[in-house]
Amino acid sequence: MQRALFPALFAAGVTFLLTCLVIGVKLEQVGSELTVTGADPATWGWIATAVVIVFLVQLFQSPLGTLRRRLPAIEAHGLLPGHRLREQLRPWLIALVIVGLCVWPFMVSRGAVDLATLTLIYVMLGLGLNIVVGFAGLLDLGYVAFYAVGAYTYALLSEYFGLSFWVCLPLAGLLAATFGCILGFPVLRLRGDYLAIVTLGFGEIIRILLNNWTNVTGGPNGIGGIDKPTLFGLEFSRRASDGGETFHQYFGIEYVSSHKVIFLYLVAVLLVLLTLYVINRVQRMPIGRAWEALREDEIACRSLGLNPTVIKLSAFTMGAAFAGFAGCFFAARQGFISPESFTFIESAIILAIVVLGGMGSQLGIIMAAIAMTILPELAREFQEYRMLMFGGVMVLMMLWRPQGLLPMKRPHLELKNP
Amino acid sequence: MSETSLYVLQQLINGLTIGSTYALIAIGYTMVYGIIGMINFAHGEVYMIGSYTTFIAIIGLLTLGVSSLPIVLLLALITAIVIASTYGYAIERVAYRPLRGGPRLIPLITAIGMSIFLQNYIRLAQGSRDMAMPALVTGGIQFGDPAVFEVSISWMQMIIWCVTLVSMTALALFISRSRLGRACRACAQDLKMTNLLGIDTNRIIALTFIIGAALAAVAGVLLSLYYGTINPYIGFMAGLKAFTAAVLGGIGSIPGAMLGGLILGVTEALTAAFFPSEYKDVVAFGLLVLILLFRPTGLLGKPEVEKV
Secondary structure (H helix, E strand, C coil): CHHHHHHHHHHHHHHHHHHHCCCCEEEEEECCEEEEEECCHHHHHHHHHHHHHHHHHHHCHHHHHHHHHHCCCCCCHHHCCCHHHHHHHHHHHHHHHHHHHHHHHHHCCHHHHHHHHHHHHHHHHHHHHHHHHHHCCCCCCCHHHHHHHHHHHHHHHHHHHCCCHHHHHHHHHHHHHHHHHHHHHHHCCCCHHHHHHHHHHHHHHHHHHHHHCHHHHCHHHCECCCCCCCECCEECCCCCCCCCEEHHHHHCCCCCCHHHHHHHHHHHHHHHHHHHHHHHHHHHCHHHHHHHHHHHCHHHHHHCCCCHHHHHHHHHHHHHHHHHHHHHHHHHHHCCECHHHHCHHHHHHHHHHHHHHCCCCHHHHHHHHHHHHHHHHHCHHHHHHHHHHHHHHHHHHHHHCCCCCCCCCCCCCCCCCC | CCHHHHHHHHHHHHHHHHHHHHHHHHHHHHHHHHHHCCCCCCHHHHHHHHHHHHHHHHHHHHHHCCCCHHHHHHHHHHHHHHHHHHHHHHHHHHHHHHHCCCCCHHHHHHHHHHHHHHHHHHHHHHCCCCEECCCCCCCEEEECCCCCCCEEEEHHHHHHHHHHHHHHHHHHHHHHHCHHHHHHHHHHHCHHHHHHCCCCHHHHHHHHHHHHHHHHHHHHHHHHHHHCEECCCHHHHHHHHHHHHHHHHCCCCHHHHHHHHHHHHHHHHHHHHHCCCCHHHHHHHHHHHHHHHHCCCCCCCCCCCCCC
16 A cells, blocks of 8 residues: 555656646637636536546555456356357348348338448448458548448539439449559558558548639539439439429328438448448458458468458458448438548548447448447537547447457357367 | 749748647657557647647636736746546556557557547537637738838747747657656667666656647647637548658658648648648658658658567
């Protein structure tokens, strides 16, 4: 206890220095005059509490540590049914989830469906980035650039050439993949952390270009009035545009505005399922195995005759393609895009989803995307603290569970102790 | 002299001013990278916190009735250095130390999380609006023909040059002459061996974070006085620019960071002179990409050998 006293006092002092000026004093701009006021007593109360808590935790660190070690570790995997049974149930479970996803929107409010669509976009982005970060182990901080490429591809093609969503979707993916390839080719030779910064720089360059190339992209004002997707040429609007036909006219039913929202949602479900299908297939192909092998040990891979550049490039390109699809869909859903939607923070949110879900684990990422988009909507007061929490969660996850909440499990055999 | 050359001269002066502050921030990146090989992504936020502390200290002192400008500036500098170094130390202690020795990407992700966290922490505590302060140090000297183009150097720019020069010299002396500086150099060469020789490497690593943060705080004081406005998001761009400067000079090399900062500042200013100023960021990042592609070791860096 005596020995812990000095470090505890030191930690309390550091905490006080961290909080006293930044939280305890408030800068305020009144007209052109800046003023400094002390914060209200409640804030100072919080600061004092924080200092005392840090002091006590540091003081009793060693007894707390032994207590924690005595607690049994929780094993989540033991709670699930056996491996055999799970394998048998798997197809049924998947079918059940898909049916549930398709039936669910008809029973709930329009806002909920809209939120679900947004969540699905993040699921797609998370799954795409997972290829790059989770499988191949390349930290891409400019992922949002490919998302932007996809979104602007659709917006520009539909504005200048009148192409429809379904034509633009593959084009957007293709163009984003091309961008990924062009960018990836030179930079993938770099070491991991340099790669992260270069991709970050690239993301910023794309955003600045979109912002300043005013006569094509509309600059900060963005592009509005983007067409919504159609169902085999049937539009989801009250009145058809010239030469078109609307969904409700064709089927002879009453016009309901929520049909459009549900249709968009179903398109998103389709895209996510497609993404999942493709990724699951590719993961089992030689290239997918090579990604993971490369992540684990690059030098060993090279000595086995794998070409790291080609393998990394394929992961990068594929991740970019999915971001392109997601971007195209995003533009169609919003009907309006501007460079504001493609800032670094967006990249960081997608990265946080991948990190929280457990790098490499697809189920984990889907769960994380749902949590990250729905939690702030449930509690509006949360909204203010959303980014603070994202940052905090990223740090805490790396400290406590770098493998994520639901880490990926690969098929393996274990020798039981005799 | 012709108008163009005077105009270029003016841009050079502005570029050197910004460049020297980039160099100050870049030293934090380069020292940390040199010792533990990680990119401290949250370093830009330490600069931002330094700027906020400067504003708070200056306005607070003026409100308290301290009227002598040099004393106000000196006290603000000291406050900013103390608070920012505490942040630098705390970030290392809480977020990076437990992760040392793990895979390379994990500390980088932590650092990004830390950066987002600090940015929003300041945003929540102080509001997201721009804060503007009237210039405290005004005036300067002008030369050149007023009919053609007048080149001006403000006192503030001179203060920036002097303070940067003094801090750099102090750092160089500290690294090359003092015992702790020698320990720092030893850590950069071989961390494990230094530890075996009885030097508390944890303490040295914490020290590099503190020095880096203190220099970032100096940059925060200088730039917040120079621009006169701050907001919680300035750390991101400044951090990226400083990182570019560190890479340009060769990451891990302290003279390299100084040189890189100056080159970057001048390049940016010259770009802004002849192209729309929005493109100066594009040039900075383009420069970063080009260096990493063609000379990843930077101008003064040593090549890194990959060991199995």
